Amino acid sequence: MQIHASAQTTDLSVASAAxxxxxxFLRLVLGGCIAVIVTFALYWLMAELVAAGREAMSDSPSGKIIDFVRIKRDQNLEIERPKPEKPDKPQDAPDAPPPQVQAQAPTAGAVQIGQMRVDSSLTSAGFRLSASDGEYLPIVxxxxIYPSRAQSRGxxxxxxxxxxxTETGAVRDPVVLESEPPGIFDEAAKRAVVKFKYKPRVENGRPIEVPGVQHLITFEIEEGRRR
Structure with a gap:
């Protein structure tokens, strides 16, 4: 009896070891499958989060922005008025003296360009202005960009x-003269004006710099975007 029991115990040990x-192997395969599924799930979740973050960043807040340009009066601008054409003269008629043309100062006006108003005035001092001369004008x-922090707080x-x-029509050395509230919109306004493009002022056929140009930018939130 003891010999038979010992034989059965040996057979069970061999079967268990086999x-x-x-x-x-089954545990390894099952664990690998679970790891692959979890890895793909994490990658998918990360991709969704990155896509959602990009959409939130690309959705820049928009607001109603009204800006104005104030142009300083230039007292030294040379102005030339074209002379009227002489009428046809009959033959043998004495030469008529050339007409005397007196330069007149144009009245100040306002030119509306989109949401920008340009107020300009020129003063004549008896100078002559070349036909190719002209005042600078905004082109671009x-x-x-409305600061998100300011928009979220209304x-x-x-x-x-x-x-x-400048002579090329670019903007240089922007400085904030006044702002309300101070420091909230200063950087956004400066980043915008340095991208402006102007047709430069021309005097005597040559472009010149125009210092002291003032530009007012107003930040207002549209009714539909107020929070």
Whole structure:
């Protein structure tokens, strides 16, 4: 009896040892499948989060932005008025003296360009202005980006800047003269004006710099975007 029981115990031990590799292999396969599924799920979740973040960043807040340009009066601008054409003279008629043309100062006016108003005035001092001369004019305006922090808090305001229009029509050295509330919209306004492009002022056929140009930018939140 003791010999028979010992034989049965030995057979069970061998069977158990033979079954362990199979169980280990199944556990390894099952664990690998679970790891692959979890990894793909994490990658998918990360991709969704990144896509949602990009959409939130690309959805820049928009606001109603009204800006104005204030142009300083130039007392030294040379002005030339074209002379009227002489009428046809009959033959043998004495030469008529050339007509005397007196330069007149044009009245100040306002030119509306989109949401920008340009107020300009020129004063004549008996000088002559070449036909190719002219005042500088805005060509390209870039709307400022409404600061998200100010928009989320419902803050509105304005910034008055001063800068120089170069011979090439670019904007240089923007400076904030006044702003309300202070410091909230200053950087957004400065980043916008440096991207402006102007037709430069021309005197005697040559472009010149125009210092002291003032530009007012007003930040207002549209009714539909107020929070």
């Amino acid at each position: 079954g362990n590799p199979v169980r280990n 305006k870039v709307a400022p 803050i509105e305001g304005w910034v008055l800047l001063q800068f120089t229009v």
